[in-house]
Amino acid sequence: MTNSAPSVNGSILRTEKIVYQGQALARDSRFVVFVDNALPDETVRVHIYKKKKNFAFARVVEILEPSPDRVEPDCPWAGDCGGCTFRHAAYAAQLRYKKDNLIEALHGLPGARELIRDVVPAPDINDYRNKMVFTFGTSPDGELLLGLHRRGSYRHILPADVCKLQSEASREIVRRVVALANELGVPAFHDKRQPNGLRTLTIREARGTGQRLVELLSTVPDDDLAAGLVNTLDDLADTITFALCTNLQGPPRPERRAILKGTGTIEEVMNGMRFLIDPDTFFQSNTIQAEALFSRLRELAASSGRPEVALDLFAGTGPIALQLAAVAKRVIGVESFAPSVEAARQNIARNRINNVDMLAADLNKVRPEGLPARVDLVVVDPPRPGLTPKTIEWMLDLAPAAILYVSCNPAALARDLKLLVNGGYQLDTIEPFDLFPHTYHIETLVRLSRADATDAAARPAT
Ligand SMILES: C[S@@+](CC[C@H](N)C(=O)[O-])C[C@H]1O[C@@H](n2cnc3c(N)ncnc32)[C@H](O)[C@@H]1O
Missing domain, CATH: 3.40.50.150 (Vaccinia Virus protein VP39)
Structure with a gap:
């Protein structure tokens, strides 16, 4: 048996266990394959998308024998989105893995x-995160998107208006900000094609007080957008900031910010103690x-x-x-x-x-x-x-x-x-x-x- 990579896509593999970062490990003869979206003890047909000398990365194209731990994911982006790894597994199984x-x-x-x-x-296995940072992007047909990155992709964004990691109020903030940007015709930033545009939206939500902080990060100031944000998020955000990032290379980082509403901070309560939360810490x-x-x-x-x-x-x-x-x-x-x-x-x-x-x-x-x-x-x-x-x-x-x-x-x-x-x-x-x-x-x-x-x-x- 040679130690060579499985060369034919459509290989059928039996998975063994979950490895760190959530992929299932399978072996094709003595070659190791890390399979996205598979669970232990499944028989799956895979598509190999990356090959190295002794191992490869694959995604499931067909589940021939599912694990009893497999469940129907409750998110349309499950499997594609970089936010969740295990939405297709029962919670008790996630804990075991x-x-x-x-x-x-x-x-x-x-x-x-x-x-x-x-x-x-x-x-709470849904709506539990008190902080989300969403990225703006553009779909192939020109639609403005705001959400999380497709797994392994820097450019592709999946809309977060359905994201179950955050609260319904946070989802509603996403919807309203997208609607506002569309109404004003403000584009998403693109490092090659659109230097003037929106980069990220940060939402922080104090679970102990219910207070919310929203920060929009853009490469350019925009007074109309700033005014629109205050107006459209009036009932949902206790404080709103508009941050600028003029460095177009590398990850988006705020260089300076204007406070549009409130103090620029919110207060959280944890185990009876009060904490100040700002956009950065x-x-x-x-x-x-x-x-x-x-x-x-x-x-x-x-x-x-x-x-x-x-x-x-x-x-x-x-x-x-x-x-x-x-x-x-x-x-x-x-x-x-x-x-x-x-x-x-x-x-x-x-x-x-x-x-x-x-x-x-x-x-x-x-x-x-x-x-x-x-x-x-x-x-x-x-x-x-x-x-x-x-x-x-x-x-x-x-x-x-x-x-x-x-x-x-x-x-x-x-x-x-x-x-x-x-x-x-x-x-x-x-x-x-x-x-x-x-x-x-x-x-x-x-x-x-x-x-x-x-x-x-x-x-x-x-
Ligand atoms: C995982 S966080 C934990 C913070 C805190 N214990 C909490 O529960 O909120 C790690 C912290 O280490 C800080 N940090 C990272 N590198 C550090 C270093 N070399 N020296 C001191 N602090 C550092 C970060 O700024 C961050 O606040």
Whole structure:
């Protein structure tokens, strides 16, 4: 049997399992094929759209034997849209796939498998996102589109007026903005053909207060459009901003903005605490499920007694630091993005918390100045690339009794946990949470404690 790529489109394959990013793995002789929109244990006819030396990417053209987990998707763009990966799978099966992926990612860590709990399901599997960024585009027949990118495509946009990741109010905002742009004849930006045009629409919706922020990003100012936005979204948006991006290369980023209505910010409530949200700063995009994750984090932080000093690294606008305020004597949040540091400080004041401080520092380099010599608990919630070896090195030097790791990337988590375990920590519990139903994303909360801690109390009562 040769190790060559399946060359004939229309191959019939039997799928085995879901791999990270949601494709189903199948084998054609000894050749691996990653199949979009297939589920484990299905027999499918595929079309191969990309071939490499030892593997290929394919899409399903016919399902010959469906999985019992397969369901009829409730979105017309399911399978094509880059927003959802699993709309064709029952929710219980989605949770199983995510747990299996986590088990696979952590398979090199002795003892990890036994510690991985079932994924905590999301209470709402639709309308759960509090932030969406939609892109403007143009259909082949010239129609203005506003929505999400077709999977794997930079140019093709699928209309978001039916997108179930957001609320009905958000869908209605999309409809009205498209109608307004059509009425005024404002085109979508195109990097080759239309330099003056609309780029993105950001909608942020605070689930605890019901407040909404809408930001339109364009390459050119437009007074008529600005006035029309305020008028058409009057009952749906508490604040509206018009941002400009004159750099036509690369991803659209606001360079400056005008506030058309309100303050340019909204207020969210999470676990009883109030947070300022603006168009730029990171905030957990599933408020309800982030509440569950952070409640559990607070429990685990307190499970071996009250920390004297706790660090919240990659603190963003401070939600974890504010959770820790209730269980630690002193909390220090560290974050590099200046607007988030400023928002975190406002959030600390807004909630009348007096045992939390924020430091501005890049955590990937040296240990930030101003940290106390003794730290009992370190919480990390890094972006997708995870921690750098340098960060892990100075964390190990701090030698906290416990570390809590919040991860959005199982591969980076596996790599970092290995270094922490080699550095003298042991895994206590691994708890995945589903913050993003219908997508392959998984959030994982891990507790580690110093393996040489003789005090039994240093181990959590999980
Ligand atoms: C996944 S978010 C978590 C934020 C916060 N914990 C929360 O739940 O809202 C990661 C945060 O790390 C920050 N960040 C990214 N790279 C950083 C670095 N090198 N040093 C410090 N902070 C960084 C980002 O600005 C972002 O706020």
